[in-house]
Every structure is written in C-alpha cells, then in structure tokens.
Amino acid sequence: MGEVRAAxxxxxxxxxxxxxxxxxxxxxxAPCPGRLFGKIPLRYAVLMQMRFDGRLGFPGGFVDPQxxxxxxxxxxxxxxxxxxxxxxLQVTENDYLNAYISERPQRVVAHFYVKQLSLEELRTLExxxxxxxxxxxxxxxxxxVPLYILRDGVGGLPAFLSNTFISSARDQLIQALDVFQLVPxxxxxxxxxxxxxxx
Ligand code: APR
Ligand code: MG
Numbered sequence: 001m002g003e004v005r006a007a008x009x010x011x012x013x014x015x016x017x018x019x020x021x022x023x024x025x026x027x028x029x030a031p032c033p034g035r036l037f038g039k040i041p042l043r044y045a046v047l048m049q050m051r052f053d054g055r056l057g058f059p060g061g062f063v064d065p066q067x068x069x070x071x072x073x074x075x076x077x078x079x080x081x082x083x084x085x086x087x088x089l090q091v092t093e094n095d096y097l098n099a100y101i102s103e104r105p106q107r108v109v110a111h112f113y114v115k116q117l118s119l120e121e122l123r124t125l126e127x128x129x130x131x132x133x134x135x136x137x138x139x140x141x142x143x144x145v146p147l148y149i150l151r152d153g154v155g156g157l158p159a160f161l162s163n164t165f166i167s168s169a170r171d172q173l174i175q176a177l178d179v180f181q182l183v184p185x186x187x188x189x190x191x192x193x194x195x196x197x198x199x
Pocket of ligand 2: 059
C-alpha cells in the first residue's frame, strides 16, 4: 500500500471523480454487558467483516456517480452487504469521522463513519446478514472484534490486529476504538505494540 493520509470531509470532497474514486465504510458498535468465561468484560460489540479477498474490512463500498450523496451510496452498499437489517440503519453526515486518502494501488478517498446501535439492533443486523445479496460472495461473514487482552498477553485484540486488513481498515479500527473510548488507552496501546512484535 502506498502513502495514506487522513483528511476532513471538506478536504476529502476536493478530490473529484472520475480521477478519484470515493468509498464509504462504517464501524457499527453497541454496548455489550456480557463477560467471556463469566470473567472478562466484553465492553462493546464492534462489527467488521471477512471480505471475499480474505482480508478484514468494514461494511460499505464504492459510491456510484448515480448516488445522490455519500450517505446514499453507503446506504445502498449496506443493503447489498448486510441485507434487510440495513433498513434499520440511518447513517448520516453526523456519523462521519474522517477520510483516508491513498494514491496507490488506485486513487481512492475512503470516507469513514462510526455509528452506535443498541445491542438488540446489532443482533438483528447479525441475524439478517445471511440474507444479504453479497453473503457468501463479496462478504464471507460478519464478525465481532475481541476488545480484551487474554492472560497470555497476545490473545484477543493483539492477535486480532495481526490479521490482514483491506487498505486503511486497521488504522480506521484503531482510531475509532481510541476516539470513542471503546478500549482503554493503555490496553489499546499494548495491543498495538504486541501485534507489531508478533506479526
Ligand atoms: N474496508 C473496506 N475497504 C476499504 C476500507 C475499509 N475499511 N477502507 C478503505 N477501503 C478501500 C479499499 O481500497 C477498497 O478496495 O475502499 C475500496 C472499496 O471498498 P470495497 O468495500 O472493496 O468496495 P465495494 O464497492 O464493496 O466492492 C466493489 O471492488 O475489489 C473490487 O471487484 C471487487 O466488486 C468488488 C468491488
Ligand atoms: Mg464492500
């Protein structure tokens, strides 16, 4: 992957099609009170997906020139990738976090949204995701991100971060976990450091 940089929405919109392709992805999360093995707090359910290319990413995709807005393009992609449960979602400009701009392998502006749901809404999405048009095709399955570190110091978030991610998805994940305080700063820093050593 070439150089990637973060940008605000305003800055990102100055990169115009057809020279630049625009894509929108969303991190969906819900507070999750459960404990693993009755002990380890789960904190939040954070959704990602296994893509057709074996990499992890967020639901979403390229915005078409026919889409009236970024958010309409995202909504269309979410219907394709998440199925009928996506009708429950209203991702708006208020959920916009930032954009990642990369020139290689192609010129892409990747807009990134973060939206909180209730656990019930998130579970409904998960249940209906198998009915999505793209299920088993472009999307091999939805998954939740483990946000804890197990006693061996590697299992959980560090091991998860050692997977392969599409373009800037790993940076987007780490940024959102930090900004929305889904993981304590110290835990996140430790997970990133351990992942660096083990991958
Ligand atoms: N998750 C996924 N992709 C991301 C992310 C992210 N968090 N951040 C940036 N991207 C970039 C990647 O470069 C990716 O290829 O956005 C691009 C488009 O996103 P996709 O979700 O892959 O696009 P989608 O419209 O769902 O798929 C369109 O792309 O690779 C082709 O043929 C494939 O049909 C597929 C097509
Ligand atoms: Mg996609």
